[in-house]
Amino acid sequence: MRLFVSLTPPLEAVQTVADAVTELGRVPGVRWSPPHRWHVTLAFLGEVDAVGVPPLARALAAAAAAHEPPRLRLAGTGCFGDRVLWAGVAGDLDRLSALAAAVAHAGRSAGAVGESAEPGEQAYRPHVTLARAAGRGAGGELPRLAEQLAAQLAHLSGPTWTAREVQLVQSHASDGRYEVLESFALGGGSP
Numbered sequence: 478m479r480l481f482v483s484l485t486p487p488l489e490a491v492q493t494v495a496d497a498v499t500e501l502g503r504v505p506g507v508r509w510s511p512p513h514r515w516h517v518t519l520a521f522l523g524e525v526d527a528v529g530v531p532p533l534a535r536a537l538a539a540a541a542a543a544h545e546p547p548r549l550r551l552a553g554t555g556c557f558g559d560r561v562l563w564a565g566v567a568g569d570l571d572r573l574s575a576l577a578a579a580v581a582h583a584g585r586s587a588g589a590v591g592e593s594a595e596p597g598e599q600a601y602r603p604h605v606t607l608a609r610a611a612g613r614g615a616g617g618e619l620p621r622l623a624e625q626l627a628a629q630l631a632h633l634s635g636p637t638w639t640a641r642e643v644q645l646v647q648s649h650a651s652d653g654r655y656e657v658l659e660s661f662a663l664g665g666g667s668p
């Protein structure tokens with residue numbers, strides 16, 4: 478199973494950005510991600526055998542319990558090359574980065590190899606993926622869209638939310654669906 482670990486912002490925290498994306502409408506060569514799928518990836522774990530999920534879940538529960546919940550908000554936009562259009566994340570970034578490092582370490586210690594969520598990106602860059610290029614050479618529109626979104630959102634500061642749990646998510650390649658397998662409370666709460 479293809480797994481990643483993430484935080485999911487509540488709908489009210491992403492609504493302003495979702496409204497701005499809706500205003501942009503359909504763009505040839507761009508595949509928008511629906512807001513109900515928006516998440517902040519902490520670690521991409523890659524393919525994990527089903528028998529590896531229980532020890533992974535235990536390691537993730539311990540990592541989550543050892544970290545206080547970060548307060549976050551969406552802020553800014555940008556692109557990863559010509560493939561991904563994203564909204565940035567602001568707030569308790571030191572706390573968020575420490576949590577991401579702990580989650581990645583927990584994954585490795587439980588035998589999940591993992592890999593960078595965005596190939597070529599080494600440092601943790603918290604973001605929410607808004608859109609992807611829908612084919613070779615289709616990403617030329619993404620930088621323009623990032624500029625348009627930045628202009629629309631420049632005067633707005635997204636509402637903050639407190640991330641209270643970490644989610645272990647399975648990505649189903651066959652239909653693009655995400656399935657939350659388990660959630661783990663942050664800050665010493667019960668898993």
